[in-house]
Amino acid sequence: MTPTHNGSVRRSAGLPLPFKGIGRALLRALIVILCVTVAVFFLIRIVPGDPAKMVLGEYGTPEALAAMRHTLGLDLSLWEQFLRFARTLLTQGDTGGSIVSGVSSRQLIAERAPVTLLLIALSCVLAVLISLVLAGIAATNKDRLPDHLIRIFPAITLGMPVFWVGLLLILLFGVRLHWFPVGGVGKGWTGMLYSLALPAVTVAFSQIPTLVRSLRAQMLEVLESDFVVTLRASGIPGSVILFKHVLRNAALPTLMLFGVNLSYLIGGTLVVEQVFGIRGIGSLLFTSISKRDFPVIQGIALYCAVAVVVIGLLIEISARWLDPRTKEKP
Amino acid sequence: MNMNSVTPEPAGGADNAAWTAGPIAGGRSGFRRAARIPSLVAGSLMLLLIAALALLIPWLSPYDPTTQDLASFLQAPSGSHWLGTDQLGRDLLTRLIYAARTDLAIMVLAEIVPFCTGILLGMLAGYYGGWINTVVSLLTDTFIAFPFYLIVIIVAFASGAGAQGIYITFILVGWIVFARVSRGLTASLRQREWVASAQTLGLPGYRILLGHLLPNILPQAIVVLMTDMVGVLVAIVTLGYLGIGIAPPTPDWGTMIADGQSFMTTAWWLSAVPGFAVVYMGIALSLLGDGLADLWRRTS
Numbered sequence: 001m002t003p004t005h006n007g008s009v010r011r012s013a014g015l016p017l018p019f020k021g022i023g024r025a026l027l028r029a030l031i032v033i034l035c036v037t038v039a040v041f042f043l044i045r046i047v048p049g050d051p052a053k054m055v056l057g058e059y060g061t062p063e064a065l066a067a068m069r070h071t072l073g074l075d076l077s078l079w080e081q082f083l084r085f086a087r088t089l090l091t092q093g094d095t096g097g098s099i100v101s102g103v104s105s106r107q108l109i110a111e112r113a114p115v116t117l118l119l120i121a122l123s124c125v126l127a128v129l130i131s132l133v134l135a136g137i138a139a140t141n142k143d144r145l146p147d148h149l150i151r152i153f154p155a156i157t158l159g160m161p162v163f164w165v166g167l168l169l170i171l172l173f174g175v176r177l178h179w180f181p182v183g184g185v186g187k188g189w190t191g192m193l194y195s196l197a198l199p200a201v202t203v204a205f206s207q208i209p210t211l212v213r214s215l216r217a218q219m220l221e222v223l224e225s226d227f228v229v230t231l232r233a234s235g236i237p238g239s240v241i242l243f244k245h246v247l248r249n250a251a252l253p254t255l256m257l258f259g260v261n262l263s264y265l266i267g268g269t270l271v272v273e274q275v276f277g278i279r280g281i282g283s284l285l286f287t288s289i290s291k292r293d294f295p296v297i298q299g300i301a302l303y304c305a306v307a308v309v310v311i312g313l314l315i316e317i318s319a320r321w322l323d324p325r326t327k328e329k330p
Numbered sequence: 331m332n333m334n335s336v337t338p339e340p341a342g343g344a345d346n347a348a349w350t351a352g353p354i355a356g357g358r359s360g361f362r363r364a365a366r367i368p369s370l371v372a373g374s375l376m377l378l379l380i381a382a383l384a385l386l387i388p389w390l391s392p393y394d395p396t397t398q399d400l401a402s403f404l405q406a407p408s409g410s411h412w413l414g415t416d417q418l419g420r421d422l423l424t425r426l427i428y429a430a431r432t433d434l435a436i437m438v439l440a441e442i443v444p445f446c447t448g449i450l451l452g453m454l455a456g457y458y459g460g461w462i463n464t465v466v467s468l469l470t471d472t473f474i475a476f477p478f479y480l481i482v483i484i485v486a487f488a489s490g491a492g493a494q495g496i497y498i499t500f501i502l503v504g505w506i507v508f509a510r511v512s513r514g515l516t517a518s519l520r521q522r523e524w525v526a527s528a529q530t531l532g533l534p535g536y537r538i539l540l541g542h543l544l545p546n547i548l549p550q551a552i553v554v555l556m557t558d559m560v561g562v563l564v565a566i567v568t569l570g571y572l573g574i575g576i577a578p579p580t581p582d583w584g585t586m587i588a589d590g591q592s593f594m595t596t597a598w599w600l601s602a603v604p605g606f607a608v609v610y611m612g613i614a615l616s617l618l619g620d621g622l623a624d625l626w627r628r629t630s
Contacts, residue, residue: 028471035472043484155620158557159612161564163571164587164605171598267479271568285480286572289487301484305475 022317029313036305040095040298041085044072055099055292071099072294095302096295098288105299108284115185116280119196120269123203124258127265131208131254135215136242139223150216154209162268166202166275173198183277199276206268207261214257218250252322259315263308363625370621376614384430393421395428396579404597416586416600417593426607429581434611436493436576437563440500441555447501448508449551453539455509456516466513470506478503482565483574491574496566504562511554515547549626556619560612567608583607 044051052068053060060068066075073081088094094106101108138150174182186195222228223246231241273282281300288296364370383390399419407414413422455466473481482499489498519525520543528538569575570584578585583604590600 031468032471032475035468036475039472039476043488155613155616156609157612158560158616159564159609161567161571161584161587161605161608163568164601164608167587167591167594167601168605171594171602175595175598263474263477264479265477267477267482270477270483271479271572274572285483289483289574297484301476301480304477304480308475308477 022320025313025316029309032309033306036309037086037089037302038082040302040305041082043298043301044294050074051292051294055294068099089302095299098296099293100291105296108296109281109299109303112279112281112284115192115196115278116269116273116282118192119199119203119273119278119280120265122193122196122200123207123265123269126200127204127207127211128254128258130204131211131215132247134208134212135219135250138212138216139219139246140238140242142220150212154213157205157209160206162202162206163271163275165205166199166272169198169202170276183275185278196278199272199278202272202275203265203268207258207265210261211254211257215250215254218253219246222246222249252319255315256319259312262311263304266304266308360629363628364621367621367624367628369617370625373614373617373619373621376610377618380430380434380610380614383427384434387424387427387431391421391424391427393424395420395425395581404593406597407599413603414597414599416589422586422600422603425581425586426583426604429583429586429604430607432576432580432582433563433566433570433584436496436566437559440497440562440566441504441559443497443501444504445508445551445555448505449512449544449547451505452509452512452514453516453543453547456513457520457535457539457543459517463513466509470509473503473506479565479568482569483572486569487574491569492577496569496575499565500562504558507554507558508551511551512547515550516543519543519546549622553619553623553626556615556622560615563608563611567604 052065069075094104138147141147170182173179180198181195270282273280285300403419405415411421451466455463485499486495489495567584570582571588576582586604587601
């Protein structure tokens with residue numbers, strides 16, 4: 001089997017830990033969140049030279065530089081800095097106020113989060129629906145033309161930058177056909193969903209190849225299993241078997257794969273927001289980067305990483321709960 | 331002391347049969363075998379073509395990739411400019427191929443360190459287990475928690491835009507894929523009899539790792555490298571598009587797409603064409619990866 005670039009190889013590395021089952025998963029998530037926090041703290045330290053100089057540019061006076069070092073906490077020892085960072089994080093759930101506006105990073109992120117979360121949710125739904133249809137077509141037409149066409153798909157989409165796919169969709173459905181707006185977010189629920197349709201398809205597009213590949217394999221495995229052969233022999237129509245039995249069995253592995261790919265999906269969403277001019281977390285990230293607003297950048301990194309760990313944990317727990325077989329595995 | 335006589339070539343078990351052969355089938359027979367795998371041939375030819383174009387472009391094109399010619403800006407494709415010109419009157423095809431030089435060189439260079447460190451860390455973790463394994467697992471889990479593009483964007487920005495930022499980014503995050511592959515393979519190969527016999531004979535760990543396990547891991551790592559390079563290329567292009575990658579006027583597919591975005595209604599090909607170049611590379615490298623996997627599976 002050819003390994004995929006963002007496919008099944010990304011399964012958890014299996015940290016050696018005490019406990020079994022859910023307790024162990026919880027402990028691992030906690031340790032990873034701790035490491036993530038330390039990594040986010042050191043983020044500001046990989047800047048070559050003086051971060052304060054990077055914020056103020058070449059023209060900062062020595063006094064302004066000293067003041068900025070104080071604001072960023074760089075005049076303290078590394079240990080004191082970390083204590084301060086951890087204290088703010090634990091007491092306020094925050095990574096500090098924005099250097100530009102003074103508003104807390106948590107608040108800035110919370111203001112932008114809804115549209116990003118909606119976009120992520122929409123693209124998840126779209127990715128699953130489209131993948132189910134494609135995988136169903138491929139699996140039921142195994143080794144015939146539709147199957148071959150769908151299987152070539154991943155090789156072609158592998159090299160497609162997600163922002164470029166977005167631009168092509170804007171060009172085709174926005175500029176040429178005028179079916180969808182070319183950017184921005186509409187008002188009200190319908191307007192919002194309508195304007196998020198193209199961005200959601202764009203983000204979903206990057207997930208479809210991996211999902212189709214996995215779903216197709218799962219469906220084929222079930223389709224060729226003994227119980228389906230028996231069902232078919234007893235005269236139950238193929239479509240009923242596919243939806244009732246095959247789908248049910250393919251759902252769990254797909255959910256797990258989704259958990260693994262979630263961090264790709266979030267990253268892609270941030271970039272796609274930039275293409276479509278959506279004022280979500282992605283655009284907050286780029287504004288903060290252009291203003292060198294370190295606390296906000298750290299906040300975005302921390303919240304996204306913690307979200308990925310927590311959702312991964314929830315998926316793992318629900319998988320154990322849904323499928324008794326996974327309980328036996330170490 | 332000749333150790334080769336006492337440590338036989340690993341026997342291919344059912345689970346890992348594809349990857350237990352020697353790393354690269356050499357000689358004439360190897361070449362003939364390779365020539366019979368269509369995906370390998372097609373992928374290699376596609377890569378050779380783009381490499382030849384990138385190397386020979388100064389002699390192939392009458393245009394310079396950075397000299398502006400404002401009198402002939404935004405021209406549609408024609409006999410003198412096969413793909414038209416951009417907003418500064420530069421020949422699009424010439425810039426496209428010069429950009430291949432920049433982007434492909436950075437893509438290859440950016441993968442060297444992560445490829446080596448990833449394999450090394452993975453092998454150490456898989457072979458020795460214990461605290462090395464714990465540390466490597468913890469690092470992997472931590473880096474994986476960050477959305478890929480989020481960490482790439484932040485690190486590239488923080489370490490200074492341009493090629494240097496891209497190298498630092500992938501030194502930090504690129505090794506994980508290879509560490510996972512080599513860790514898993516090492517852990518499974520370690521169970522084999524020939525490793526146990528090598529240990530019994532008192533062969534030091536580094537000789538077992540480098541002399542006997544590494545040749546068995548390299549083929550699959552190289553196959554993974556092929557698809558991973560596409561990911562690196564897409565990341566380079568994305569950073570260029572976002573303005574934190576290769577800085578203008580150096581031609582780069584990402585900045586070309588970003589520049590063309592303002593002229594989507596009048597000259598759509600300015601943004602579309604550089605994207606197809608990335609897609610071309612994606613197809614070429616995944617064909618090559620599939621072909622190599624096929625070749626090594628057949629050799630075993």
